[in-house]
Amino acid sequence: MKHIYLLSIVALFLFTQACEIAPEEVETICLPTNLSMTLVQGSQTSKILADFYYQPGTGLLDHITWSNHQTHHFEYDATGRLKVVRVIRVDARVQEERWFVYDDVLVERVDLVKRNLDYTYLEPLDSILTGYVEYAYEGERITEESEYEITADGFREDYVKNVSYAYDKQGNLLSVEELDPRSGETRQVSMTYDQSKHPYYALPYYFEGMSHVNNMLSRSEVETGFDYTYNLSLNEHDYPDIIYEKLGSAYTRIISYSYMYE
Numbered sequence: 126m127k128h129i130y131l132l133s134i135v136a137l138f139l140f141t142q143a144c145e146i147a148p149e150e151v152e153t154i155c156l157p158t159n160l161s162m163t164l165v166q167g168s169q170t171s172k173i174l175a176d177f178y179y180q181p182g183t184g185l186l187d188h189i190t191w192s193n194h195q196t197h198h199f200e201y202d203a204t205g206r207l208k209v210v211r212v213i214r215v216d217a218r219v220q221e222e223r224w225f226v227y228d229d230v231l232v233e234r235v236d237l238v239k240r241n242l243d244y245t246y247l248e249p250l251d252s253i254l255t256g257y258v259e260y261a262y263e264g265e266r267i268t269e270e271s272e273y274e275i276t277a278d279g280f281r282e283d284y285v286k287n288v289s290y291a292y293d294k295q296g297n298l299l300s301v302e303e304l305d306p307r308s309g310e311t312r313q314v315s316m317t318y319d320q321s322k323h324p325y326y327a328l329p330y331y332f333e334g335m336s337h338v339n340n341m342l343s344r345s346e347v348e349t350g351f352d353y354t355y356n357l358s359l360n361e362h363d364y365p366d367i368i369y370e371k372l373g374s375a376y377t378r379i380i381s382y383s384y385m386y387e
Contacts, residue, residue: 154327155364155384156184165377184327184387206230218242220249234259256285266292283307321363324382360384 160175174192179185185205189197198211212221222238237256240249254275261269272286287304303312354371370378 153362154184154387155322155360155362156327156387157324157382158385159383161381163377163379165379167375186328213242213247215247218244218247231262231265232260254279256282266290266296321359321365324365326364327387362386 156177156179158177160173160177162173162175164171164173172192176190178187178189180187185201186199188199191197194215196213196215198213199207200209200211202208206227207225209225210223213219214221218241220240220242222240224236224238225232226234226236235258236254237258239253239255241251242248243250256272256274258270258272260267261271268290270286270288271284272288273282274285275282284306287306289302289304290298291300293299298316300313300315302314304310352371352373354369356369358366360366364384365380365382367382368378368380370380
C-alpha cells in the first residue's frame with residue numbers, strides 16, 4: 126500500500142468531466158467527483174451512482190453518498206491521516222466502522238466496529254467490536270492481511286481470512302492469494318498494469334487490497350468455466366474514463382468516472 130496515503134480503495138472497494146491542463150512540468154491531479162456503475166446480471170440490469178465530497182481547501186474526502194442507501198464518512202487525525210471510515214447503511218439501519226491504528230506512519234491494525242441504528246433518527250444504539258485486521262509489511266508495502274472475527278459472546282477470536290500480496294518494482298499489485306483458514310479453500314488473482322493513474326491515486330483513502338499505483342491492464346482469476354474480460358479507456362490525463370468488466374456471459378460491470386483537478 127502506498128502506505129496509508131494511497132490507497133488511497135472499496136475499495137472495496139471505489140469518476141468524466143474534463144480536467145484542466147496544469148502548467149508544464151506540473152502533474153495534473155484528478156480527484157474523483159462522481160461514479161456511475163452499471164451492473165448486468167443475466168436479464169437484470171441495475172445502476173449505482175456515487176457523489177464524492179471533499180473538505181474545503183483540501184484533497185481529503187469528507188463523505189461519499191451512494192444511490193443504494195449508503196453514505197461513507199471519513200475522519201482524520203491532526204496530521205491528516207485517516208482515522209475512521211463510517212459506512213451508514215440506511216436500509217439495514219446499521220453503521221459499520223473501520224478504525225485505523227498506526228505504528229508510526231503505517232497502519233498496524235484496523236478495528237471493525239458495528240453499531241445498530243435507531244429506526245427513525247438513525248442514531249447509534251450500541252457499539253460492538255466484531256473483529257479486526259492485522260497487517261505485515263515489507264518496507265511500506267503490505268504483504269499480508271490477517272482477519273479475525275470476534276464471536277457474539279465476545280470470548281473467542283476466529284481466524285477467518287488471510288490475504289497475501291506480491292508486487293512489481295513500481296509497487297503495482299501483481300498477485301493476490303486469499304485463504305480461508307477454516308476450510309482451507311484458496312482464491313488466486315494475478316494482474317498486469319499500464320502506466321496510467323488509478324482513479325484513487327491522489328486520495329488519502331484506504332482500499333483493502335488496492336495498493337497498486339497504476340491502472341490494472343488485465344486480470345486473471347481461477348474461475349472454473351468462466352472467462353474474465355477487463356478493458357478501460359483513459360482521459361487526457363491518463364486517469365480511467367470508463368472501465369469494463371465481464372465474467373462469463375452472465376455478469377457485466379461498467380464504471381464511468383468524473384473528476385475535478387487540483
